[in-house]
Amino acid sequence: MKTVVAFDLDDTLFKEVDFLESSYRCIARQLSNKYRRLNYHDCLDKMFHSDNAFDSIIDYLSQYVTDHDETVAWCIETYRTHIPDISLSTDTTTLLEALQLKHTDMAIITDGRINTQTNKIHALRLTRFVPEERIFISDAIGFDKTHPQAFTLLMNQYTDNTGFCYIGDNPAKDFYWPNRMGWKTFCLMDNTGRNVHRQDINLPDLYHPQHKINNLSEILLQI
Numbered sequence: 001m002k003t004v005v006a007f008d009l010d011d012t013l014f015k016e017v018d019f020l021e022s023s024y025r026c027i028a029r030q031l032s033n034k035y036r037r038l039n040y041h042d043c044l045d046k047m048f049h050s051d052n053a054f055d056s057i058i059d060y061l062s063q064y065v066t067d068h069d070e071t072v073a074w075c076i077e078t079y080r081t082h083i084p085d086i087s088l089s090t091d092t093t094t095l096l097e098a099l100q101l102k103h104t105d106m107a108i109i110t111d112g113r114i115n116t117q118t119n120k121i122h123a124l125r126l127t128r129f130v131p132e133e134r135i136f137i138s139d140a141i142g143f144d145k146t147h148p149q150a151f152t153l154l155m156n157q158y159t160d161n162t163g164f165c166y167i168g169d170n171p172a173k174d175f176y177w178p179n180r181m182g183w184k185t186f187c188l189m190d191n192t193g194r195n196v197h198r199q200d201i202n203l204p205d206l207y208h209p210q211h212k213i214n215n216l217s218e219i220l221l222q223i
Contacts, residue, residue: 001161002105002158002161002162003104003163003223004106004107004158004163004165005104005105005106005167005219005223006106006107006109006134006151006154006164006166007106007166007167007168008110008167008168008170008174009110009112009117009120009121010110010112010120010169011170011188011190012168012188013108013124014089015195016195017194018084018086019084019086020079021048022082022084023075023084024044024053025085026078026082027047027057027075027079028040028041028043028057031043031057031061035061035068037064038061038064038065042060043057046060053075054072054075054076054079055072058071058072080113080115080116081115081116082119083123084119084123085123086120086124087123088124088125091217095216095217095219095220096126096128096129099129100129105134106134107130108121108126108135108136109145109151109166111137111138111145113137114139117139118137134157136150145177146173146176146177147177151164151166151177151178151181151183155181163183164178164184165186165219166183166184166185167186167188167216168185168186168187168209169187169188169190169195171201171203171208171209172203172207174187175187175206175207175209175210176206179210180206184211184222185210186209186211186213186219186222187208187209187211187212188213188215189212189213189214
């Protein structure tokens with residue numbers, strides 16, 4: 001039986017914090033280029049070492065430039081729309097290449113804004129492995145992963161003689177519907193403490209993955 005392997009994006013195919021840090025570099029670069037009084041590395045330091053990076057950088061800017069136009073809202077917009085400087089890990093690339101060599105169909109089901117998620121996908125060059133018709137972004141289809149729509153849309157591309165698995169990281173929304181639909185589900189465990197969403201949350205059984213993995217390469221042995 002054919003098996004389709006679908007992935008979450010953030011904190012599964014790459015670490016979402018890398019995208020956040022990329023936005024810090026973009027903001028620091030824009031501010032230091034525009035205002036000569038600001039130093040790029042000082043701007044980065046302010047954001048990396050504060051509880052609220054965007055408030056901190058705007059406060060820092062205001063110390064040197066009283067009539068600037070930048071706001072926290074501008075920082076958030078830059079975060080959402082910048083072209084990220086991110087890349088796939090060696091382990092992730094190795095897995096995707098191995099699945100491709102096995103002629104395994106792959107998909108991406110991710111929550112988020114169209115522009116933000118598309119920029120990530122293009123920066124990671126994921127369309128080398130996943131065609132556009134098998135990429136489902138919640139903002140584009142009108143439903144997030146708490147609704148079955150994205151999973152149903154993918155299943156509708158195949159015949160009944162097809163199995164599906166989903167690899168994600170967030171028990172609050174990644175596994176409920178795939179579990180109900182008879183998919184195999186895998187949770188990539190956060191062994192570095194860098195994930196955005198906690199995984200140790202108390203939820204009913206259907207929210208939990210059927211399998212927990214420490215490395216994406218383990219998928220090859222279980223599908």
